[in-house]
Amino acid sequence: MVTKKDIPFNLLKVIEAIAQQNLDIIQLRREEDTYYSFVEIDPNSKNFFKIFIQGNKRIGNMGVGNFAYEFKPIDRNRISHQLTQGNLQSVTRHFEAWINLTREVNDTPSIHDDNFTKRYSEFYFEEFKISEKDANIVPFDPCQQDLIESYLDSLTIAIENSNHELLNVEKKELVLAIHEIKEALTISSKNHVMKAITKIFGRLYKVSKPFAKEVIAAAKKHLIKGLIELGTQYAPKILELLC
Numbered sequence: 001m002v003t004k005k006d007i008p009f010n011l012l013k014v015i016e017a018i019a020q021q022n023l024d025i026i027q028l029r030r031e032e033d034t035y036y037s038f039v040e041i042d043p044n045s046k047n048f049f050k051i052f053i054q055g056n057k058r059i060g061n062m063g064v065g066n067f068a069y070e071f072k073p074i075d076r077n078r079i080s081h082q083l084t085q086g087n088l089q090s091v092t093r094h095f096e097a098w099i100n101l102t103r104e105v106n107d108t109p110s111i112h113d114d115n116f117t118k119r120y121s122e123f124y125f126e127e128f129k130i131s132e133k134d135a136n137i138v139p140f141d142p143c144q145q146d147l148i149e150s151y152l153d154s155l156t157i158a159i160e161n162s163n164h165e166l167l168n169v170e171k172k173e174l175v176l177a178i179h180e181i182k183e184a185l186t187i188s189s190k191n192h193v194m195k196a197i198t199k200i201f202g203r204l205y206k207v208s209k210p211f212a213k214e215v216i217a218a219a220k221k222h223l224i225k226g227l228i229e230l231g232t233q234y235a236p237k238i239l240e241l242l243c
Contacts, residue, residue, distance in 0.1 A: 001030065002030075002034070002035060002053070006035075006053075007035050007036075008035075010088055011035060011051070011067065011088060014091075014092050015035075015036055015051070015091075015092075015095065018092070018095060018096060018099065019036075019038065020136075020137055022099050022103070023136045023189055023192070024041075024192070024195075025040060025041055025099075025103055025106060026038045026039065026040060026041065026049075026099065027039060027040075027041050027192075029048075031050065033053050033054055033057075034050050034053060035051045035053055035067075036049070036050065036051045037049075037050045037051075038050075040102060042106070043180075046072065047071075047072050047098075047102060048070075048071065048072055048081075049069070049070075049071040049072075049094075049095055049098045049099075050069060050070045050071070051067055051068075051069045052067070052068040052069065052070070055067060055068025055085060058070075058083060059083065059085050062085055063085060063087075065088075066086055066087055067085065067086065067087070067091050068083070068085050069084065069085070069086070069091055070082065070083040070084070071094060071095075071098050073098075073101065075101070076101065114206075116206050117199070117202045117205075117206050118202065119202075120201065120202035120203075120205040120206060121195075121198050121199045121201065121202030121203075122202075123202075124198040124201045124205075124216065125194065125195050125198040125199075127198075128194050128197070128198050128224065129191050129194055129195075130190045130191055130233065130234060131233050131234055132190065132232070132233045135189065135190040135191045136189050136190075136192070137189055138189060138190065139185075139188060139189060139190065140185070140193065140227075143230055144227055144230050144231075144232065145185050145186065147223070147227060147230065148185060148193065148223065148227075149182055149185065151219070151222060151223040151226075152178050152197075154218075154222075155200070156175050156178050156179075158214075158215060158218075159171055159174050159175060159178075159204075160175065162208075162211055164208040164210060164211035166207060166211070167207075170203075170207055173203075174200060174203060174204070177196075177200060177203075178200060180196075181193065181196045181197065181200075184196075190232075197219075197223075201215065201216055
């Protein structure tokens with residue numbers, strides 16, 4: 001496994017600084033023979049940006065001081081991938097362009113999106129997001145994770161036993177999504193977890209507003225209050241709603 005000690009320091013300083021500011025849309029994926037392999041958080045995306053360790057195994061005639069890297073999509077007009085080489089400035093320029101394009105695509109409304117679920121999810125994330133300055137880059141501590149797992153277990157039971165307007169296929173999809181949140185809890189940032197949970201709320205709200213309101217009220221009462229008692233910092237808006 002690559003550690004920061006194995007990465008050229010100038011590369012580490014530049015890439016880490018950019019990545020840390022964008023962990024709401026990208027995440028690091030451990031991959032053999034890469035200094036960095038970034039993918040979108042969106043599980044439906046196949047886009048990536050990789051910087052290789054042994055570039056000469058992938059590209060002939062590697063220039064001195066150059067890095068081999070690969071990314072998808074290439075640009076606004078080409079959704080294919082490109083393998084190339086370049087110095088640190090070139091890598092940085094392409095990485096920033098890739099992130100900017102990724103963010104722009106995510107922010108662009110599309111008839112291919114479920115805009116109803118997206119809107120509801122974003123609404124509740126604004127309420128539930130954590131205000132700590134490092135909430136996009138650090139995980140919950142073990143006690144907080146235990147609380148979240150307990151809440152997710154209760155949410156699973158509530159969905160499985162619900163008599164509201166939920167089809168069996170919807171229940172199965174929601175339960176699977178909750179399981180995926182639990183599986184990734186130890187390697188996810190705080191706000192990444194909250195965004196995933198509020199996405200569940202958004203999906204519920206679309207199919208059953210009464211049930212969603214029950215679930216969200218229970219989350220504020222048990223999950224959010226519990227996290228606050230364990231030291232999590234929230235914005236004033238959610239604190240007012242809990243009073």
